[in-house]
Amino acid sequence: MFKQATLEERRKYYREEWDIKQVPDFIGNFIENREFGFDHFGRGPNDRYKVFSTLDYLKRFLRSKTPFAAYCSVAYYQKPRRRDGWMKSELVFDVDAKDIPIRTCGCDDVCEICLNEAKEIVGGLIDTLKGDLGLKNMHLIYSGRGYHIRVIDDDVMGLGSDVRSQILKYIVGADVPKDKYDDAAGIYDLQHFSIPLGYPKVFTQRVKYGIFHLTEDSKLDDVNLKLLKDVIKYRNLLEDDEWGLFKNRIGPLRYKKIIKGIASLNMSLVDAKVSIDLKRILRLPSSLHSKVSMRCTEIKNIETFDPFKDAVPKFVWERED
Amino acid sequence: MIPMSFINPLSDEGKQIVRKDGGDLNRIFDENDMLIETVSSIKSQDISDDAYIPRNYVDLVIKRIEWYVEKKSDLKYNFKKFAFLFDAKITKFDVISFYILCQAVGVKFGPNSRESRAIVELQGQLIENRLEELITSERTEITEQIMNNLILQDKIKWTQLADLISSKKISMQDLVLKDGNVILDFEDYLEEFKDEVMHRQPEKMYNLLIGNRVKELIIIKMIMQNTENYIKSVHEQMSTVEPNPTLLKIAGEISEVLSKEIRYYGSGSGDGDVKASPLNVDLLPPCIKHALDGIKSGGRNEVIVLFLTPFLSYARLYPSVFRSNTSLKVSDVDADLKITKNEILPMIHDAADRCSPPLFDDQPQEKVNINAKLGFGMHSELKLQHEGETTWYTPMSCEKVKLNMPGLCKPDETCKGITNPLSYYNRNMRTK
Ligand code: SF4
Ligand SMILES: [Zn+2]
Numbered sequence: 001m002f003k004q005a006t007l008e009e010r011r012k013y014y015r016e017e018w019d020i021k022q023v024p025d026f027i028g029n030f031i032e033n034r035e036f037g038f039d040h041f042g043r044g045p046n047d048r049y050k051v052f053s054t055l056d057y058l059k060r061f062l063r064s065k066t067p068f069a070a071y072c073s074v075a076y077y078q079k080p081r082r083r084d085g086w087m088k089s090e091l092v093f094d095v096d097a098k099d100i101p102i103r104t105c106g107c108d109d110v111c112e113i114c115l116n117e118a119k120e121i122v123g124g125l126i127d128t129l130k131g132d133l134g135l136k137n138m139h140l141i142y143s144g145r146g147y148h149i150r151v152i153d154d155d156v157m158g159l160g161s162d163v164r165s166q167i168l169k170y171i172v173g174a175d176v177p178k179d180k181y182d183d184a185a186g187i188y189d190l191q192h193f194s195i196p197l198g199y200p201k202v203f204t205q206r207v208k209y210g211i212f213h214l215t216e217d218s219k220l221d222d223v224n225l226k227l228l229k230d231v232i233k234y235r236n237l238l239e240d241d242e243w244g245l246f247k248n249r250i251g252p253l254r255y256k257k258i259i260k261g262i263a264s265l266n267m268s269l270v271d272a273k274v275s276i277d278l279k280r281i282l283r284l285p286s287s288l289h290s291k292v293s294m295r296c297t298e299i300k301n302i303e304t305f306d307p308f309k310d311a312v313p314k315f316v317w318e319r320e321d
Numbered sequence: 322m323i324p325m326s327f328i329n330p331l332s333d334e335g336k337q338i339v340r341k342d343g344g345d346l347n348r349i350f351d352e353n354d355m356l357i358e359t360v361s362s363i364k365s366q367d368i369s370d371d372a373y374i375p376r377n378y379v380d381l382v383i384k385r386i387e388w389y390v391e392k393k394s395d396l397k398y399n400f401k402k403f404a405f406l407f408d409a410k411i412t413k414f415d416v417i418s419f420y421i422l423c424q425a426v427g428v429k430f431g432p433n434s435r436e437s438r439a440i441v442e443l444q445g446q447l448i449e450n451r452l453e454e455l456i457t458s459e460r461t462e463i464t465e466q467i468m469n470n471l472i473l474q475d476k477i478k479w480t481q482l483a484d485l486i487s488s489k490k491i492s493m494q495d496l497v498l499k500d501g502n503v504i505l506d507f508e509d510y511l512e513e514f515k516d517e518v519m520h521r522q523p524e525k526m527y528n529l530l531i532g533n534r535v536k537e538l539i540i541i542k543m544i545m546q547n548t549e550n551y552i553k554s555v556h557e558q559m560s561t562v563e564p565n566p567t568l569l570k571i572a573g574e575i576s577e578v579l580s581k582e583i584r585y586y587g588s589g590s591g592d593g594d595v596k597a598s599p600l601n602v603d604l605l606p607p608c609i610k611h612a613l614d615g616i617k618s619g620g621r622n623e624v625i626v627l628f629l630t631p632f633l634s635y636a637r638l639y640p641s642v643f644r645s646n647t648s649l650k651v652s653d654v655d656a657d658l659k660i661t662k663n664e665i666l667p668m669i670h671d672a673a674d675r676c677s678p679p680l681f682d683d684q685p686q687e688k689v690n691i692n693a694k695l696g697f698g699m700h701s702e703l704k705l706q707h708e709g710e711t712t713w714y715t716p717m718s719c720e721k722v723k724l725n726m727p728g729l730c731k732p733d734e735t736c737k738g739i740t741n742p743l744s745y746y747n748r749n750m751r752t753k
Contacts (some may be wrong), residue, residue, distance in 0.1 A: 133479065134501015155480040155501075162487040165724070170493045177494065183528040184457065190529065196517035198497040198530060272724050 002109070004042075005290040009315045010066040013288050017314050020059040022286035024298045026139055026152055028055050033076035035083055037281045039069040042290065045281060051080045068290045071281035074150070083279060088157035091135075091164060092282065093171075094274040095122050096146035101265040102213045110145045110292075115307055117213065121269055122147045123302060124209065128171045128202050140299045141282075142311050144289025147299075148282055161276040168275045170199060173206030174267045176259055192259075193243035203263070204243075210262035211235050220261030227254050288313065323455065323463045325470065327412040328448055329540070330419040331547045332470060338416045346567045349378040349421060356381065356414050360405040367401035375405075379571055381418040382425075386578045389443040393647075406447065407454045419444070421571065423548065427555025428564045429572035434709045435648050436572070437552050439579050445545040452537055464533055467540045468505075477503045482539070490542040497531055505536050580653075597654060599664070600637050604749035606742040607731045608722055609633075613668070615675025622687055624726055625673045625680055630694045631714040634665050636746050642715060643741065650708055651695055658703060661695065666703070716743045 005013070027034070036058070037048040047067075052058040062070065074092050078085025097103075097110040097118040105113035122140065126149060129135045135156065141148040151157075156167075169175060177192045177200040192200040192207075212235060216228060230250055237246040247255045274280055283289065283296045295313050299305045326335035353376065360366060360374050367373055375381040388403040405411055422440060430436040452460055472481070478501050485491040497504040499513045510527050511518075518526055605613075612629045635642050638654045638661070655661050669691055673680035680687055689699050697703050698710030718741045723730050739745045 131500065132498040134498070155478065159480075159483055160487055162489075163483050166486055166493045175494060181529040183525075183532055188529060195526070195530065196521070197499075197514050199494040267724070273727075276725075 002292050003319075005288060005293045005315070007066070009293070009313075010068065010288060010290055012315050013313050014062050014066045018062065018286060018288075020055050020062075022298075023055065023058070024139060024285050026150070027072060027285065030076055031055060031058065033078070033080055033087065035073040035075070035077065035080040035281065036284070037071040037073075038065065038067040039071075040065065040067050042068045045069065045071050048281070049081055049083065062287070067287075070284040070287035072284050073279065073281050075279050086278065089278045089280075091151040091153075091156045091159065091167070092274055092280065093122075093125060093149040093151075093168070094143070094146065094271040094282075095125070095149075095269060096143070096271060098145060099268060099271065101268045102210055102215075102218055104213055104215055106215070106217065112308065115146070118146050119302065119305075121209070122149060124205060125149060125171050125270070126302075132170075132198075132202065133167065139285075140302060141285050142294075142297045142299055142305065142307055143283050144292050144294045144296050144311070150282070161278060165272065165276050168270060168272055169267070170202065172266045172269045173203040174263055175203075176256075176263045177203050191243070191247070193241070206266050206269075207259055207262050208238055210265065211238060211258075220258070221264060222257050223261045227258060230254075231258055323409050323459055324412045325463070325466060326416050327409045328451060328463055329467050329470070329544050330416045331544065331551060332467070335416045335419075338413055339420050342413065342417060346421075346565060349567070351377055353377045353414070356411075359410050359414070363405050363408045363410060365401060365404040366408075367399070367404070373402050375414075378414065378418050378421055379574075381414055382422045382571060383574060383578055385418060385422065385443065385447070386439075386575055389439070389446065390578060390581050392446075407451055421568075422575065423552050424555050424565075425568045425572040425575060427552040428559060428568045430576070431556040431709060432549060432553035433712050435650055435653070436576055436579060437549070438648050440552065440575075441545050441549050444548045445541050448541050448544060449537075452541075461533055464536050464540060468536055471540060471543050476509075477505070477539075479503050484546055485539075485542045488546075490545065491538065495535065495538070497535070503535075503539075505531060505539075597638050597640060598750075600633070600668075601750065604746060605636075606736065606739075606745035607733055608719075608726075608729045608742055609746075611729055611731065613672045613675075615672055615677065617677050618728075620726055621673075621676045621680050622684065622690075624729065625669065625676070626687055626690045626694055627714070628717050628722065628726060628729070629672055630669055630691050632716040632742055633668055634661065634695055634713070635716050635743055637665055640743065640747050640750070643743065649713070651697075651713055652705060652708055658705065662703060666691070716741060 032051070032053045034051075035048065036050040036052060037045040038050065039045040040047060050061075052061065073080065073083075074090040075083075076087040076089070077083055078087060095118050097114040100114060100117055100121065103114045103117060105111050105117075107114060126138070126140070129138065129149070129151065135151050135153045137153045138149055138151040141150060159167075177195075179189055179191055181188050181190050190200075193204045195201060195204075211231060214228060214232060214235075216225065216232065218228060220228070227250075234246055234249045237243075237249070250258065274282075285296050285298045287296050288294075289296055293313065293316050294307065295311045297307075297311045299310075324334065325332045326338060329335065356378075357374055357376060361368055375384050384403065385406065388406055391398045406415075426434070426436045426440050452464070455463065479486075479493065479496060479498055480501070482491055482496075482503065486493055497510070502509075504510050504513055507524075507527050510531060511523060515523075602610075602613075609629065609632055612624050616624050634651065638651065639645075639649055642649075651661055652658065670681075670688075673687070689701055692701070692703050693699050693711040694714040695703070696708055696711055696713035698707040700707050717725075719730065719736070719739060722742065735745055735748060739748070
């Protein structure tokens, strides 16, 4: 694992282990409308605009070419070969363990710890996509070094980039909610943590996650080491959701700074470019992520999924070293 | 009871009024005794000057715009002069003038014009103010009615508001969402969140978080969107029918009244507004300096077309755009396009050439896209006659830069507290 697969291993993988049945139905069913892309030499997907009218053709292609990496478009096209006649696109959220802004592991690449943190984040995002946005039809993919949430509800597949970026900001908690609300009687101060519903609730959950994963090495705009240390010192108050107490300990101004800092880090929990790009290609589930020798895998049960068991191809276990 | 068309002239009720009374364009300049009488009978209306009272439909159209311009410029806004606009007695006349206004703008300027945007905004503000003038029970009732009328199903899904979200007229974060539904009714709210809100003054929280306000927001924005769509449909019919000369004439007047608004702003109130002047390259923000050096890796198109073009044109021609909150065309501030052609475009083209590979080498069509972002449609030449086919893109915010153009934003001291590179430049210009 985490070691590049050799050409020999790739062959072994596609010819002995991989099965076309592992390509999820949500891709197989519309295969003729998708664009495929391949990376044959490990230098990026430059063999693009490929189209397969049936799964069988895809199977033959992968068996014979055993590519370094395989991708398919999130978009459906009338003419996928020219990326023309855009019909709709999956709504995608890409959480790469390496790019999570607050990681407790401190590793240079990815490791078990940050992969788990990525999984935890993904769980939170999925809850919001379901509970708030009411999306039902989604697939979770382990990408090899993180996770892809691929939503295929009809209601969202036609949306443009602007709405997608707002969805993204909503689910990651990228903006500090307002704290002044008014009704006919006057203006009231309401902190995000005292509002048990809507966006403020999502934000509170994300901030809580952020605060519990801060380390003294975390870098937040406008937050100095002293403040960071105090937050770490008092964060156990949040285990019982004692937000008011926590805020008092930190001080209201400094509290503002810390939630603002976390809000802006939240923006990079998910790779925004992937979510707003209607013509992205994403790693094909079931294909091999050769760089790290792991299988890109659809996850049926996020609770029990363990990448180190469920996404490791056989050839890795057979390696000598 | 407040007539529905007083708030939503595009409702069936409103359409019926037009069908019945508004058909004859030849008579809209005729003195209308009924109108004069109605306006004069409104108590809060100032009638000390005859000029305050609209005499015919066209007058009413113009008054509407004057209200918008004067209120916005705030210089001499006098509510009493326009009180009639907020009295439901005028509904019938009001509806007809609304249609005349939209048709005139649709015929002459089309949906992407400054005029159209102003009219849509005007309509939104008018509804907002009208609702505010109502007593609470009326206000709740009419909001409810219009809501039911605009949205046929029982529950609204947020995806039905996608247009409004996309055009930033509504923010997703302002909506209370549950299972994909936008929660608006108190009953729905109680049902969905009873566990969460039980011990926390549920009614109060409902009023603060949802109340009438979100409903009003949604109906206002939907009516604005429908107004825009209507202007667009009028414009699209133009390809098959000759423009009506009366409407063209009114459109000219509308445009003139609207341009007063600009003059108010142009006069600057001495509060440190930055005047248009030749670009001072030293005072540009880091991201722009970087872009001017050319992009060596990916994302050349976005940087040159979407980022640099709007920034340079606004910084040079209309640096106070955000403060003024008024949309203009390039030709409003550079009438013969001399500055645009001689100063701005060369800078953009130079930066494009400095990219590697030079942008126009493999993507010559981007020249057209640059013109489009300046508001001149999809044409290879910058020509006045095409202006308005597209809109003059406003400069991207820092947030968008950070999101879409990795590596460009290298904030320095001045960037602190700045949300748009243009404000960076303005701040520097003021303090230089
Ligand atoms: S903070 Fe804004 S102005 Fe400053 S470099 Fe970044 S994008 Fe430019
Ligand atoms: Zn790690």
